[in-house]
Amino acid sequence: MKKQGILRTLGWALLGAAAAFAGAVHAAAEVQSLRGNVQAGTRQVYLNDRITTGASITTGPGAQAVLRFDDGQVVVLNENTTFRIIDFRFRQDEPRNDRAIFDLLRGALRMISGAVASRNQQSFQLRIPQATIGIRGTDFMVAIVNPAFISVGTGAVGATNSGGTAVFGAGSFGSIASSGALALGVPASALPPAASAAFSSMGAVPGVVAGGMAPGAAPGSANVLGMTPAAAAGVGAAVAAGVAAASSGDNATTTHHAP
Numbered sequence: 001m002k003k004q005g006i007l008r009t010l011g012w013a014l015l016g017a018a019a020a021f022a023g024a025v026h027a028a029a030e031v032q033s034l035r036g037n038v039q040a041g042t043r044q045v046y047l048n049d050r051i052t053t054g055a056s057i058t059t060g061p062g063a064q065a066v067l068r069f070d071d072g073q074v075v076v077l078n079e080n081t082t083f084r085i086i087d088f089r090f091r092q093d094e095p096r097n098d099r100a101i102f103d104l105l106r107g108a109l110r111m112i113s114g115a116v117a118s119r120n121q122q123s124f125q126l127r128i129p130q131a132t133i134g135i136r137g138t139d140f141m142v143a144i145v146n147p148a149f150i151s152v153g154t155g156a157v158g159a160t161n162s163g164g165t166a167v168f169g170a171g172s173f174g175s176i177a178s179s180g181a182l183a184l185g186v187p188a189s190a191l192p193p194a195a196s197a198a199f200s201s202m203g204a205v206p207g208v209v210a211g212g213m214a215p216g217a218a219p220g221s222a223n224v225l226g227m228t229p230a231a232a233a234g235v236g237a238a239v240a241a242g243v244a245a246a247s248s249g250d251n252a253t254t255t256h257h258a259p
């Protein structure tokens with residue numbers, strides 16, 4: 001009987017270890033910073049929570065969340081946003097198995113790409129109702145305000161749908177009217193107020209670099225994504241300035257390809 005008890009205890013320990021290992025394998029990101037009401041499914045999200053593949057994260061009015069993925073990718077979710085991690089896989093020594101597929105169902109986000117997109121660009125997809133967005137080592141923002149709008153900070157993004165593919169370079173803005181319409185470059189002055197506000201809000205979040213919290217940043221604060229607070233404030237100012245300075249559309253560069 002004593003032997004059976006030991007075996008039973010050992011069995012439960014092995015099951016627990018297996019469950020923990022499975023959770024570690026499927027965990028995709030950590031909540032690096034948040035404010036307001038943020039949920040993963042029906043569960044309340046807290047600072048330092050691990051978010052798993054398959055989770056849908058929703059932010060409420062006035063809320064904002066920052067996720068740091070295991071490959072170093074950083075995602076800022078603006079208020080009133082629903083974001084789903086469809087398939088995220090990253091192993092340092094297995095680049096051929098990389099996956100980074102996400103859905104932005106509503107709202108707005110900002111992404112700074114990590115190792116997955118850097119070493120295997122084809123493995124990355126951000127899907128929105130109007131198009132699928134691929135990247136080339138990038139810091140960019142998307143706001144779905146019907147239509148969808150794109151703002152590219154660095155690198156380039158390609159927006160593909162049944163209308164074809166449009167590529168947007170750093171400093172440009174794009175608009176995607178529908179899943180059947182080719183994305184078009186637009187001047188910053190053409191951005192609707194909701195898109196401008198979302199871009200300004202996410203561009204001005206200070207305190208975090210792509211690899212983690214910046215030195216001196218307070219964990220749990222809403223200070224995220226960017227650099228030092230002073231530099232990040234400059235990013236927000238640049239976004240706001242772009243709305244006035246880019247009204248001619250000269251900094252919107254698009255390349256169209258046949259579908």
